Amino acid sequence: MDIIEIKNLCKEYRGKEEPALKNINISIKEGETFGLLGPNGAGKTTMVRLILNILKPTKGTIKVFGVDVTSKEYDKKRKKIGFMLESLGVSYILTGYENMEFFDRIYYEDSSPSERKERIESLLTFAGLWKVKDKPVATYSHGMSRRLTLARALICDPTLIFLDEPTLGLDPEARTLIREMLLALKKEGKTVFLTSHDLEEVEKICSNIAIINHGEMVAQGSYEELKSRFSARRTVVKVKEIGPWVEELSKEMKIEIDGNTIYIEGNDSGRIFEVLAKTGVKVQEMKTEEEGLEDLYLKLLKSEPEARKGLVTRALKGVKR
Numbered sequence: 446m447d448i449i450e451i452k453n454l455c456k457e458y459r460g461k462e463e464p465a466l467k468n469i470n471i472s473i474k475e476g477e478t479f480g481l482l483g484p485n486g487a488g489k490t491t492m493v494r495l496i497l498n499i500l501k502p503t504k505g506t507i508k509v510f511g512v513d514v515t516s517k518e519y520d521k522k523r524k525k526i527g528f529m530l531e532s533l534g535v536s537y538i539l540t541g542y543e544n545m546e547f548f549d550r551i552y553y554e555d556s557s558p559s560e561r562k563e564r565i566e567s568l569l570t571f572a573g574l575w576k577v578k579d580k581p582v583a584t585y586s587h588g589m590s591r592r593l594t595l596a597r598a599l600i601c602d603p604t605l606i607f608l609d610e611p612t613l614g615l616d617p618e619a620r621t622l623i624r625e626m627l628l629a630l631k632k633e634g635k636t637v638f639l640t641s642h643d644l645e646e647v648e649k650i651c652s653n654i655a656i657i658n659h660g661e662m663v664a665q666g667s668y669e670e671l672k673s674r675f676s677a678r679r680t681v682v683k684v685k686e687i688g689p690w691v692e693e694l695s696k697e698m699k700i701e702i703d704g705n706t707i708y709i710e711g712n713d714s715g716r717i718f719e720v721l722a723k724t725g726v727k728v729q730e731m732k733t734e735e736e737g738l739e740d741l742y743l744k745l746l747k748s749e750p751e752a753r754k755g756l757v758t759r760a761l762k763g764v765k766r
């Protein structure tokens with residue numbers, strides 16, 4: 446079942462010339478870890494806010510748990526959604542425990558004190574904060590505060606969790622701790638919707654990735670799918686000396702030259718051998734290389750809208766629905 450189904454979603458902000466989101470289509474299945482990747486201003490936060498019904502779409506529909514997010518029925522479903530947005534959403538004056546207790550009381554009004562303590566202890570332990578539970582949040586590092594925010598988001602035992610750039614501004618160690626928490630949630634079978642501009646993060650955690658830029662879908666699929674569909678292979682040929690024959694070569698294939706190395710687009714070694722043989726050049730070394738997802742991401746973001754159209758079509762064709 447699709448937990449989130451977004452169809453033809455558009456969002457325009459008043460006074461802004463360019464729409465924040467343009468005709469977005471996404472479906473996310475139960476238990477999937479979905480990563481929305483894009484640079485600053487791409488439209489990631491806008492998308493999360495629309496799904497949480499904090500903002501209203503200009504056009505299109507969003508269904509979560511099969512229910513339109515603008516309907517009254519969605520309010521009931523929201524109890525099973527946890528979210529960690531950009532702002533911390535916890536009190537600095539209160540201790541970690543008191544913050545958790547405050548939110549626990551909202552979700553479990555009639556809970557016994559022992560059950561409440563058990564829930565809070567389990568989540569604060571999960572966040573690595575049980576030892577500092579009685580310290581005010583003001584004394585926590587930024588990483589600890591983010592972990593507390595994540596623990597707070599889990600109080601309602603959500604089936605769906607939204608995380609808007611959860612590791613933003615954290616040092617590598619703090620980032621790793623949050624990522625470990627996310628991987629544990631993934632293992633538990635929670636559906637996770639993560640936004641990030643950190644490719645490595647998305648690659649490590651997410652089973653389904655969408656790349657947006659200027660509000661437009663650039664590519665969508667699993668890491669492996671994106672890699673196999675878009676990641677270009679090239680053949681690297683080292684020669685003793687570059688000569689006028691490269692002109693002939695460039696007529697037959699797309700090439701780039703750096704010193705005595707020629708980079709040829711593609712990995713059809715049979716054809717490359719054939720063309721090189723015609724030029725009569727002596728090849729010293731030849732190997733194929735695959736472009737990493739990082740190169741691919743940058744390439745997709747830089748690509749012209751017209752070129753992107755092709756990429757999206759190719760991406761969507763391959764996405765299993």
Ligand SMILES: Nc1ncnc2c1ncn2[C@@H]1O[C@H](COP(=O)(O)OP(=O)(O)OP(=O)(O)O)[C@@H](O)[C@H]1O
Pocket residue numbers: 458459461465483484485486487488489490491492642
């Ligand atoms: N309240 C608002 N009013 C007007 N324009 C807005 C508002 N919020 C966002 N925008 C614009 O919408 C576009 C998308 O912004 P959004 O914050 O969704 O991007 P983002 O991908 O989350 O960026 P970042 O990674 O910097 O958080 C941007 O051009 C931004 O200026």
